[in-house]
Amino acid sequence: MTSRTRRPAALLLAAVLSATLAAGCGGNAGPGAAPQPSRTSAPAPATPVPATPEQLAATAAATNAFGVDLYRALVADGGADRNLVLSPAGLATALAMLLPGARGATADELSRALHTELPAGPYAVAVGALDRGSRPAGAADGPVLRQSDTLWAQQGYAVDPGYLATLAAAFDTGVRTADFARDPAGSRKAVNALVEKDTGGRIKDLFGEGAVTSDTRLVLTDALFLQAKWRQPFEPARTSQQPFHRLDGTAAPVATMSRNAPLRYAEGSGGIAGQPWQAVELPYAGGNLAMDLVVPAQGGFEGFRHGLDAPQLDRILGALAERPVDLTLPRFTFETGGSLVGPLRALGVAAAFDAADLSGIPGPGEQQRLKVDAVVQKATVAVDEGGTVAAAGSGVGVAAVAAQAPGQSVELHVDRPFLFLIRDTVTGQPLFLGQVTDPKA
Template identity: 55%
Template sequence: MRIRRTGLAAGAALLAAALGLTLALGGGEQRQPGILLTAAAAPEPAPSAAELTATSQATEAFGVDLYRALAQQQNVALSPAGLAAVLGMLLPSAHGTTQQELATALRTRLPADRYAMALGALRAQPGDKRVVLKQSDTLWAQHGYPVRQDYLALLAAAFRTGVRTTDFAKDPDGSRNAVNQLVEQQTGGLVKNLFAPGQLDSGTLLALTDALYLKADWETPFKAADSTDQAFHRLDGSTPEVRMMHQNDDLRYAAGTGPGAPWQAVELPYVGGDLAMDLVVPDQGDFDAFRGALTGPVLDQVLGALTQTRIELAVPKFSLQSDEDLNGALAGLGVRTAFSTAADLTGLVPAGTSPKPVLTSVVQKAVVQVDETGTTAAAGSGAAVGATAVAPPRVSARLTVDRPFVFLIRDLRSGQLLFLGQVTDPQG
């Protein structure tokens, strides 16, 4: 993967030592009820360039693994960066086999604290103020549950987050609504009801959330007057008419023959040039073979082949929504112990604390909307930690994009993969 970096800085915000209503972050203060502030701690060293590169590549590989686990669905929209953040918040609390399985699934070999710091540092803001890109993380704790101060200090340093306290035990529905409402607010109203009824209950001890929101216009918008209705070739052989956008421009383009299947790819930059959407389009009839062979190195090969080319392009407008319970998919990637009574998340709480924390649910909702103007996308990711283990999850040139394709949205400076998915039916 070719990486450009400008101004990546480590997350270094620390919370004041107190229990009260004032949250101090980034030099500002807000009055917010139910905020537990962490004790001050020595700041973590900023991540090195090598740590940033390794973490960006790990996020990409993790995202591709997760995509392949879900790719048999019709349309898929994921946020690898969002889910990596949620699990990256949990990773420093894990020990032994629990940590090894999580780290393996996340494709990282860095120490848990360095991985967390690198994830936070990869969140560089786009240089162009016309692009909105926001990522917010929150830890919700059961009132009175003794979360370790060193763990909270690391989350503050890496992710600039404090802890909100609530009473899952006495008011699980009210607590779930509060968690969901904050994610909805952080995603511009696009992600609603991240946690479904029952996913946060009276036994919940902690809930970790990540909210990612993107609104970006194309560097060269499509002209609405040029959009036409055109056949799209679904996997089942049907060919509905969809609204197709057209453009003739100099774009980064490539074509290849494998592995898996022949493909074409094009990159559509957003204003400012820091972010882009890439479309990878296997030949008609070869989509299954291509997605079956897709890996992180294959994706790097595709992206590395892109070169400036004059191209006549047609792309369908599309709007996707996904709602994923990821327990089974993560189990398929080897994350099993965290969901069991053998879970070791003792980095969360002092030794001997009862009840013992166990991972109970990992969820993500994502929305991606693409039209002539640009892209609006949002994702909410969440992990619930409870007192009772759940049952082990089951493992479960010329380019007309008129057939199923893979899409990704990435930060061209760091390589961080923000969104990844597939469109097999633009009409949803």
């Protein structure tokens, strides 16, 4: 059966689901009792036109550029001196779920921030394909990488069937209903509970108090969980207390891992005033995932990150080549997160929060204008001798508007602030990006 014959069937199923939502599925509670959040069947995914290799490569590069932009915006928004981790892939997926419902300036600003020139539908298909492509094949020693996407809709609110079909086709998005209007607190807890479950308990309370209101009509979430062992683990016996030099010039002893092994390594200079840097890649077992460390010279971190952009990061990663490396790396564990409305505004996304045009989302009979009133992300990362555990929850709330020489060993001691990137080394899709300024914070 061709995609031309399958697509109308999916649209029909989406229309049935939209009618079910409009009828208030699960909303038969008696007077004064708010209906509990309930799950509805997602429309069967249509068979979309597959993304071409060129579209996949362009979308992976776009997500990388979006991640660098977002990192710099978060640094400028009060994150300059603290540890920071974010998930470019997670937030790009959540916004890719929103984009097919956006029109006019709202869609244009989102596309520019996401660095994509693809129409909303093909972009969503490409993002979904990259998400699926990064998942390991299931080798016994391979990483565990889970990513799930969910659309929550207000009971009784009709959602456009074409919009639902697009999300189902691109992301296999499940749809759940909740009564945001009568029980925003209970609905928020239900959304957060599902994200917590899908991240293995790592991400709690993604949407904080007040982020979900009685005006909320839809919530879009992406949950990402990674557990990966190093291809070559560090030996715990070699871990020792070593000084780590903070941004303010002070130093403190931290548990620091050590090993000498052939690794992909590069060094050079870049950013404002050409700060020297070193970079190394630590592959995970059983797949294409790896963690890249980019370590500016002592005293050069501030200037380096101000000059960092996607092309420069691409050049750094493209320069990696195998050689023996004497490596030390502090263990670190931390979580960051909160509202991303301010950073997204700094990237030029304004209409979505103000005079939004999300007219591709409401179904027949729905007259209220919609706007984005919440964009949130929480992410956590833990690195030790065995490997990495990382997770991220990303959410968008949509509300109704009232009216050196080969063979020669080099030395890299990560004893100062550094950047890290967890990515798919085949597609280039960045899963996590962050900085460590104090491993003990």
